[in-house]
Amino acid sequence: MLSERTSFKVLFLACCLQICAEKVFASSGVPLPVLAELYQRSRMHAEVAPGKMSSAWQAQAEAQGEVVRKMKEEMKANPAAHTKEQLDAEVAKLKELKAKADDPMNALEDPVIKAKYQLVRSVGEECVTDGELALLLSKKPDSFRLYDGFEPSGRMHIAQGIFKAMNVNKCTKSGGTFIFWVADWFALMNDKMGGDLEKIKTVGKYLVEVWKATGMDMDRVQFVWSSEEIASNAVSYWTQALDIARRTTITRVKKCCQIMGRLENKLTAAQILYPLMQATDIFFLKADICQLGVDQRKVNMLAREYCDSAGIKNKPIILSHHMLYGLKKGQEKMSKSDPDSAIFMEDTEEDVARKINNAYCPSKPEDEAPAAQAEDIDAGLESMHLTSDDLKNPCLDYVENIIFSVPEATFTAGGSTYNSFQSVKDDFVAGKLSEAELKGGLIAAVNRLLDPVRKHFKEDANAKAILDQVMQWKKENLVPPKGLKRLVAMQSSKPVWCVFAPYATAEITLGQLTSIIRHLQQAPADHQKVLWCPDWSSFAVNSCNGEQKVISACYSMMIEALTAVMPDLMKDVKVLIQSEAILLDPSQYWISVINVGRHFQLQRVRAVDEANETAGQVIAAMMHVGDVLAIAPSTICSSPAAKVAHELACDYIKETEVTEIAVPAVHVSPPVDSALKPPHMMDGPANADDEIYLLDASMDVGRKLKRAFCEPGNVEHCPPITLVDACVISAGKGLAINRKEENGGDKNYVSIDDLVADFKSGALHPGDLKPSVTKAVDAYMQLIRDRVKANDAAKKAEAELKNFLKKAAAKKKK
Known part of the structure; x- marks a missing residue:
């Protein structure tokens, strides 16, 4: 039951809406009986779906549709009833009303949705798209999901700490659930904290404690640990990544290299995989909104483009927050590798004062260096700001996006208290506020924001213990364990003779079948024969149009056919399905694949199949090396066409000076040419x-x-x-x-x-x-x-x- 006061508010709002609707309808020229009927329909709809206001534009469009329908009926009965021009004019009006009715921004007619929208939208420097955000909030006002990710590698700068906390609070206050993707698996892959996953997780817990201390409301915040989620959901995660790879060109992925800060022509093969995995995270976490920095915009847009290709209707909304400048001149963003480029959450009062006093702080635009040629621009140094800023003053940036990110914040400097950033900037540019006064006020304001964090780690026993442990590890020289990281797909006391089946095809030829037999028959008597069926690699290169059931059927049919025609031979053959082998230890397998990608330049991996322009080709070539490492064969029997892929694996073992497994010999044997044509x-x-x-x-x-x-x-x-x-x-x-x-x-x-x-x-x-x-x-x-x-x-x-x-x-x- 609604309270009397609430009922009155609802009734009052309904009356206001009715009056507004009547005024709109009166100017529409639509007959009143039609309007009355449509109004009753809208009331019925409102009763069925409370809280979802029907758009006045929708009602007008329906009414105008009725007008057009009746005109056509009258003209059918009497062609002279209306002129063609009159009908065309009414049809044009109908189209215009339909376009307005279809505008998703109509959702903001609901004041509650509008308030939520304005709060969430204030988080982003850009939103792709505003209409989709409005529609999402109207459909899922209290259940939409946002995500951001972080690698627990140690330090947290002020943007990741305070700025992020304030943004998260805005989103959760609006009814959202904020998902933090804790990339501990990626930190493990990058050998952070000596490659010790438990230490990495402890660092992650430290960062969570920092956010608690900043005032982040944890009631609607979830921390999802990638090491646990990817391992327990390996099939869904990695097939999603491969699906994105097969649908995305290498050229498109290279545009995402900004998130890695590399020149495009100096990319390693692994840097093709990273953006694909980040796009995968979005779908894996079922995120409605990607709430990351502007520097992640390109890879987030890749996820939206993937939706077009995959026929996914609801695309992730991209809400990109502002990237704070580094404190030094010319730094487009802060850097964890440069301690003086930013204020960090564990900085002392003296650290804060020193860094801000030394910070770049112009009051008027300065001449910039001539623009570099496109091919010479390091994507990691591209402008990471969507709005024009001729000053690029990091001190003002901190005032706007750190100090005023706190609700109802004020800023005191030079004896004046400011209620808005613009007034601070105006006084500074006009000379009414000196650089020393601006910096003095900023130092005091930043320290006030950091004080609760300092206090938390002094007074909270659990937080203090975590911080002490992390600081102790930082003092130690943590060295990752040496040795080859690989999947162990099988154990054999004999030397292994390996034959790789071709990529899956629904039209398996007799030549392909007999070629496999011929290659297996050449194995010495004392060798273990292995047939490797690369089903996930086939998916990556879009074999069978990427239909995984068909790919699986291809290899099932091939194995059954081999057994039918050569039963005695197949008794001695160990058949390994790639996906089944990977799932024995997916973490080790994919770390080995990524390590392969780090070692080789992109062009070297592309040489395996340069005709294929998709990212899936690069991933499949890297996976093949991972497959060879997993099998550890003494000999690979191959057709001439596949030789280059096997040689890439051999080169990796040689160049990385692997000692755990030997470099396999590649025995080239011509395939059976079964073509019947002249x-x-x-x-x-x-x-x-x-x-x-x-x-x-x-x-x-x-x-x-x-x-x-x-x-x-x-x-x-x-x-x-x-x-x-x-x-x-x-x-x-x-x-x-x-x-x-x-x-x-x-x-x-x-x-x-x-x-x-x-x-x-x-x-x-x-x-x-x-x-x-x-x-x-x-x-x-x-x-x-x-x-x-x-x-x-x-x-x-x-x-x-x-x-x-x-x-x-x-x-x-x-």
């Missing part, structure tokens, strides 16, 4: 009959081999001979040729050399070869078909692939 058509357009696929029916095999290129005497390119060698003779079987005596009689070939010699000499004619090869290859394929019929998993994989190919074919026809 040589002069190899570079022409692809055709479904160019290859035999694992899903082909018996009639498909017969048709394709009947059309296959088979020129008499040509043994350089003879697809039937290639296939019979791969499918029959290499399996220890013979090819029976049945023919009349006058044509040479029946013959059984058990040696490929004999068959090639007879075909080259003309003793074996294509007309006799093709029927026998067709029968033998189809019998080989029948082994696969029989296994699929008898195996539920294989059946499911086949159905998945066929459905995918069917949809792809239908899409191609459109």
Whole structure:
């Protein structure tokens, strides 16, 4: 039950709204009976959904739609009832009203939503977009989520401390929940605190204590530790990251290098992965609003662009807060690596006075150096401010964004007390407030803000213990443990002979299958044979349009086919699915991948597949090195095309002087060329009959081999001979040729050399070869078909692939 006072307020507000609506409607020219009906509808809607005010523009648009509908009916009955010009004018008016009705800023008609909006919006120097923010607050007034992240690496400067605390309080006061992504896993990856995760977590707890002391309201604040969340949700986190990678070009990711402060042409491969992971954090945390600094804007915008590509309707709203200048001239932002570039939360009163007294403090614009060429600009030094500021005075910046960030703050300097930043700036620029007076007032004000923090760490026993521990570690020379960080995917007492399956394809060819068999068969008897199926890497390079179920089905089908045609061989093969292996220890795997990326320049990794312009290609190449480290093979058997990827892994082991595992030998073996086309058509357009696929029916095999290129005497390119060698003779079987005596009689070939010699000499004619090869290859394929019929998993994989190919074919026809 509402109180009498509350009921009166609601009634009064409703009356005001009714009066306003009537005034708007009266000027619209819409018939009153129509307005009355629409008004009743709006009242009914308000009763169903209290607190959500229907827009007057929406009501007008509906009424105008009714006008247009009636005009059309009247013109249909009597063409002379209205002129075309009159109808066009009313339609134009309808479109205008619909556009106004669709404006998300209409949400601010609700005074409660408007107040929330104004408070949240005051946090950001920029909002992308204002309309989306207004709409979000109307839909989720007390349940929207904001996020920011920090790496617990030690010190906290005043912007991260006080400025952030005030911004968080504004957001939570408006009904939001603020999520802090504590990047302790990233600190571990970066060997902070000697690579000791527990020490890193303690530093994180210290930073939380600082925020408590600054007055951050913790009731609606959550701290989420990345080391725990990523490890326990590895599948959702990393597949999200790979999905962003496959949809994003390398060029686009390079624009995000500002968050790392590097020249674009000097990027390491790892610096392609970092922005992708930061974009992943947004979706992983289910953040409605990214409330980070302007310096993070580019990567946050990347997340919005990803939404367009992935068909995600609700994009994250980007609310970018101001970046404070460093205290020295020309510093676009503060730096933790330069102690005098900022005030830090643990600074003493003397530290504060010294730093501010030495700070750059111009009262008029100074000449700047000529602008550098675009290619010479370090992205880390690009301007991090969206508003024009000709002074770039860090002292004034502190007054505006630190001192006046506190609600109802005042600033006292030079004997005057100021209630607004603009009045401080005006007096300083006009010479009414001297530099010494400005700095004196700022020193006093900053120390007042830091006093509660100093007091907290003196009087709170838990906070004091944490600080003492962190300070003790800072004095120590913490050295990260040496040694190779890698996933251990398997243990073997034998040398490992590894074959990497190709990236997934729904159209697995007979050539691909027999190439894998040939590579496995070359393993020495005393070696452990391993087949590695890179399903997540396939996803990263957008194999099968990035459909993970289809990718999984591809490898399931491949493994079942291998088992069907070579059961004895496959008994001795250890099959490893990349994703399953990674999940044994995802943290170690991804740290190894990132370390690979740190070691290599971007261009060196791109050389593995320069034709691919997506970030996914870079990630897949880095992952391949991580895969090799995980398997630790003595030999990699490879086709020539994959050699460059394996050599990158070998180079990494050599160049980093790894001692835990040996540099593998790369044994290059040509693949089975199963293309059925003639040589002069190899570079022409692809055709479904160019290859035999694992899903082909018996009639498909017969048709394709009947059309296959088979020129008499040509043994350089003879697809039937290639296939019979791969499918029959290499399996220890013979090819029976049945023919009349006058044509040479029946013959059984058990040696490929004999068959090639007879075909080259003309003793074996294509007309006799093709029927026998067709029968033998189809019998080989029948082994696969029989296994699929008898195996539920294989059946499911086949159905998945066929459905995918069917949809792809239908899409191609459109």
